[in-house]
Amino acid sequence: MPILSAKGVAHLYNKGTPSQSKAIYDINIDIEEGELVGIIGHTGSGKSTLVQHFNGILKPECGQIIVDGTDIWSSKKATREARFKVGLCFQYPEYQLFEETVYKDISFGPKNMGLSEEEIDKRVQLAAEYVGLPKSLLDKSPFDLSGGEKRRAAIAGVIAMQPKVLILDEPTAGLDPRGRDKILEMIKSYREKTGSTVLLVSHSMEDVAKIATKVLVMNNARVEMYGTVDEIYSRSEELREIGLNVPQVSKIFEILKKSGLNIGSAYTVEKAAERILSLGGASV
Amino acid sequence: MIKDITIGQYFNGNSVLHRLDARMKIVLTVAFIVSIFFCKNFWSLGLMVLFTIQTVIISRVPLKMVLKSIKPIAIIVVFTSLLNIFYISGGTTLVDGRYIDITTNGIFTALFMATRIVCLVVISSMLTYTTTPTMLTDAIEKLLSPLKIFKIPVSTLAMMMTLALRFIPTLIDEIDRITNAQKARGANLDDGNFIQRIKALVPIIVPLFVSSLRRAIELADAMDCRCYGGPGRTRMKQMKLRFRDFAALAIMVAFIAGIIVLNYYFGAVLIK
Ligand SMILES: Nc1ncnc2c1ncn2[C@@H]1O[C@H](COP(=O)(O)OP(=O)(O)OP(=O)(O)O)[C@@H](O)[C@H]1O
Ligand SMILES: [Mg+2]
16 A cells, blocks of 8 residues: 555646646656655646645645545544644745754654653654754754754754655755755665655755655656656656756766667766776776 | 735736826825715715726726725625614614614715725725836825925835835745645644634744844845945936826816715705
């Protein structure tokens, strides 16, 4: 049974006004437990709109969202449960921080779940550890942190709810390469340690290639493709047609393959290095 | 819900009303609002309604948008009408109840009140629908500039108004965004008693304040960088009165004269 599925979902913005627009439609997707799904697509293709349906922030115009076997709009209780089962971290989440200390801010979600003090404390410590926030920062005001630290504190606030599905909407937007790698590394190890399902919205096909197991491609308000990284990235022609660029290394590898070199394929620099080295018989 | 606010909303168009000088439009709107309270009988009231409808037609603003501006005051109109019907005495008594009487005076007053409020709101919204907020504040600045003699910082006040209007849509978007983010962390905004609901607003108001302050500081810096506050600020678009503005003025004068004549000719409808 898939942990998360959408059946015939569509959403309209500004319904009933002249500016009414179809943000997504005809969405049918099943996501299995434990996957790390990268969601890519050009600007305005409906990625953010789609993920906001999974925890019931947006209500679909038609169709169903099923989390862990229950339709999240079947009852008020089901909707509220979906909020905790599916943790959604918005684009630029640092602007949601509000408490006096980072510790209190991270504990906001668990508190809303009605957990005991000890449980909350345990979860906050664990979440801070996952995102790599040092203990000394927990007693600071969230407004005194650096941009990257704020981002991590905000993500910790969602992780502390220990959702079965974690959704991150462009968690690396606006960070420097090192901050980006840290966040990606954190997402990867979080999934490995907890076994939860993760959905990662991203503009960078390199980032997705680095950590995802599956890829979902959005185009013009619809799901264009869904499959493993290898399946999707090998269709570079189609990807280019809808305005997405496969990573530079994969382009090089394609050219090498065309010129008759039996080298396989690679989508990240690390993987490429491995392949090239193995060509010469050496190992990394 | 919060997106229904229409104050300061501009409807893009190119009607005569859109092209009128903003200063003239403000003066005429004020004149109309004053004249609303002159109407003493159904003839002058009718003239006022006709004038309002004609204005809406000329502006080419869709009827739907005009109705939207009335929607928020519908409750006030109904409520004051009911109060008037039940509490005003005089004239012929229609219903003689135990505690309340319904009289012709009550019904007439209610009718007058309701029509006046609706016309007032429609005409004022015509002003904002056909004038961009920037033009509006420019015009207010010009109209108030005589106050500079009394050392009142008119330009600064006008700039503050422009900025406030400019940031209303931004703030509304921001509230939506923050609310969603906190809902995703399980914030419960819809249940609970009064105190609990107020408390539930803290996670929304604090980030809103923080980002508003940040935005204000950035804006102030940006304005400083462009030398705002230097002496002798001039306008890119100079306002000039044209023939159509004087024509509009003439029409308004004729309208007010018409109301006075009708009042005088037919007398007041309310019986003392
Ligand atoms: N609050 C809103 N009101 C009206 N239209 C909206 C709103 N949010 C998004 N849209 C529209 O819906 C469509 C999908 O937007 P969405 O934010 O889901 O795109 P996205 O794929 O997340 O883009 P990006 O990569 O830039 O974040 C866009 O055409 C956008 O203009
Ligand atoms: Mg987005």
